[in-house]
Amino acid sequence: MTRTIYDKSKGAREASAQARARDHQLDIPKALLRASSPDLPEVAELTAVRHYTSISQKNFSIDTRFYPLGSCTMKYNPRAAHKVALDPGFLGRHPLAPDEFDQGFLQVRMELEAHLKRLTGMAAVSLTPMAGAQGEFAGLSIMRAYLLSEGQTERDEILVPEAAHGTNPASAAMCGFKVREIPLAASGDIDEEALKAALSERTAGLMLTNPSTCGLFEQRIVEIARAVHEAGGLLYYDGANLNAIVGRVRPADMGFDVIHMNLHKTFATPHGGGGPGAGPIGVVERLKAFLPMPYARYMDDGSIELEGRFEQTTNAHPSSIGRLSAFGGNAGVLIRALAYIRLLGGEGLRRVSSHAVLAAAYVAKRLADAGFELAWPDRRATHEFVISLKKEYKDYGVTALDFSKRLLDYGFHPPTNYFPLLVPECFLIEPTETESLEELDAFVEAMIAIRGEAAKDPTILTNAPHTTPVSRLDEVKAVKTLDLGVHLREAHQS
């Protein structure tokens, strides 16, 4: 384990870059000054630099290695988009500044809204939600507000496929809906018969990710949408897997009424650090009136106004579900998204989705040729796909988790394991569009090599990882004895 910086504290050493306040006359009342020095580590500047640099090098990131985490889109995001967001004009803007000082950023909002409308086919877009889950919350709140406004008070059920992202049922419950799970058919698509049986006058809507979390494109999405609409329900599109279809198919054309997009997955903000994110939503014409505040709009003189910054509703938007964030969204993520879209253009965005799908199809084919079992061998992979290591578990007693840990020794971040749950010992693999052919080949070779090790000596896997800063972690203890504190002092004293 890495020692804390307190363990390196030697006393009477200091970083000269930080001038010592105690040597200066301070304009602070004596009663408020502390009597003793705070317990800070005493190290030289170089020691501090080396300590934190060495910790940062232990971090596994997309900047260092391949990171094929399924359903998470851990792709490389171009620095160019980030550079635009770092423009001092954007960085220096005050979120409370009046609109006339904020026209540049408001222009970004207007343009981004227009692009997202074109990409999804939706009638209107709101950039306010600050994460995918908040986008879901906003979208479902809109569905609820719409149904109530239509007097459809009995519609309280949201249908979700059994392999849905966990956020789907959670968001539905947050919005006061009851959740009904719909099983999958053997094909991997949603079970259409079960869906039709579940539809009723209580159906508020169906939430779908398409392509699904199984990496499969719902083949009968148009028929599914028709059935839900005929039953009086709405269709919600979870845009987590937009990477697979961007520029190719529009959710509105599939029949969806509401969509959220994860700008931090598909549109150039690094994902996985716990934020900030952005989960803009798009809606069809009949749901427009319920979009959250604020609304950006062009005035007669060509300037842009952000209407309803601090209001839950306005005279022009009396049915809005209200505000979701302090300043109408995460500005930096929105700027990067627009920069990315403008840099790539329509043709570039189509290449994003085709390369994402091609990379997944290539890795799936190579793994299948090498004898790994695809969960749905008759279906084509989209941008991600599922393999089952059930056979390896049976033959060698090694689990998907053991494969995961051994992959770390080979320098790869493991794919998502044990999701979707209905496939035993599974990996959900998403290579993304930004990896080279050589990198994809190296991953496949590592998988083959690891299976060879499992056949020869399974303990190589069951005791893995062998080369990481910490060895196999005790997952049971981590869940049962939750301790998220950093105990620098204890570590220092012991």
Place this chain on the structure above:
Amino acid sequence: MSDVPDNLYYTETHEWVREEPDGSVTVGISDYAQDALGDVVHVELPELEAEFVAGEEACVVESVKAASEVYAPITGAITEVNEALESKPELVNEDPYGAGWFYRLMPEHALQASDLLDAAAYEDMTEDE
């Protein structure tokens, strides 16, 4: 190969069911299920006297991999829960057919063997999976 005792009934959702002399049934999850779940870290037991319809979610078992529902195999009311699982959820892994039981339920109607799978049928089912 997972252990499938002959004297128990099973469900397609991997619960096992044992008839008790007083007419109640004891419910747990099979050896196959505990193996597939991996290390169990938390069990959310049903409330005493709670009533369930067959196939309804009765409680939740959480492992390092996932949280999964445990269903009521038959319609009835809860008469007893295994409180030991609250502090020692690992009993589900260590002794799924013994100390790792989940709850006892008094069926609304006498248990019909045809509602459930016998050991041979359950073994066939898990071999296909």
